[in-house]
Amino acid sequence: MARKGAGRSAKLSQDQVTERFRHDLGFAFNDINRLFRQHFQLRVAETGLSRPQWQMIGFLIRHEGMTQIELAREMELGRSAVGKTVDQLERAGFVERRPCPGDGRVWRLFLAPPARAVIPKILKQAKQLSEEALAPLSEKERATLRHLLEKLRDQLVSLG
Numbered sequence: 001m002a003r004k005g006a007g008r009s010a011k012l013s014q015d016q017v018t019e020r021f022r023h024d025l026g027f028a029f030n031d032i033n034r035l036f037r038q039h040f041q042l043r044v045a046e047t048g049l050s051r052p053q054w055q056m057i058g059f060l061i062r063h064e065g066m067t068q069i070e071l072a073r074e075m076e077l078g079r080s081a082v083g084k085t086v087d088q089l090e091r092a093g094f095v096e097r098r099p100c101p102g103d104g105r106v107w108r109l110f111l112a113p114p115a116r117a118v119i120p121k122i123l124k125q126a127k128q129l130s131e132e133a134l135a136p137l138s139e140k141e142r143a144t145l146r147h148l149l150e151k152l153r154d155q156l157v158s159l160g
Contacts, residue, residue, distance in 0.1 A: 036129065043125040047118050048092075052077075052085045054122060057094065057115055065108045067100065089115070 012020070021027050041051050049057070052075075059074055060066070066074070072082040086109060089095040094115035100106035111119075134142055 036133065039129055040125065043129060044122055047121060049118070049122075050085075050088075052081070053089055053094070056082070056085055056089065057111065057119070057122070060095070060109055060111050060115075061119060064110055067106055067108055071109060094118075 037051065040054075044054055047054070055075065056071065059071060063070075063074065068082050068086060069079060071086075072079045075082060086095055086097070090097060092114070093112055096110045096112045097107040098110055100108050134145075137145065
């Protein structure tokens with residue numbers, strides 16, 4: 001015979017809910033990501049680049065020649081938001097649109113010389129922030145963290 005209320009979870013207090021979210025891995029990753037972006041934005045403010053702009057440059061460093069549609073998918077942004085940011089970067093001389101061989105309707109995105117000049121500053125700030133964030137960890141803990149994060153990323157990629 002089934003117990004009364006079986007299958008339903010007990011009502012949690014606000015403190016219990018808060019504590020569960022505090023220990024949730026997804027929320028921890030989100031918090032770390034948010035804090036990292038905030039600190040990084042302060043450090044690269046001198047470049048005059050906004051967060052979407054330096055994020056876009058970061059994607060193009062790794063995947064130069066991608067289309068705006070591919071970039072929107074990778075950045076998890078709408079096509080119009082990406083188009084607006086590409087327009088801003090193009091006006092500032094950081095990005096060049098080049099026609100796609102074989103399909104004149106499609107434009108591929110490439111970093112222009114001014115973007116390449118600012119990349120070392122961006123990378124230097126990213127490295128410094130990473131070092132400061134990881135300061136409480138020993139070299140062994142850092143290596144373990146990198147290894148575990150790679151395993152998690154690989155697992156999530158495998159899930160499709």
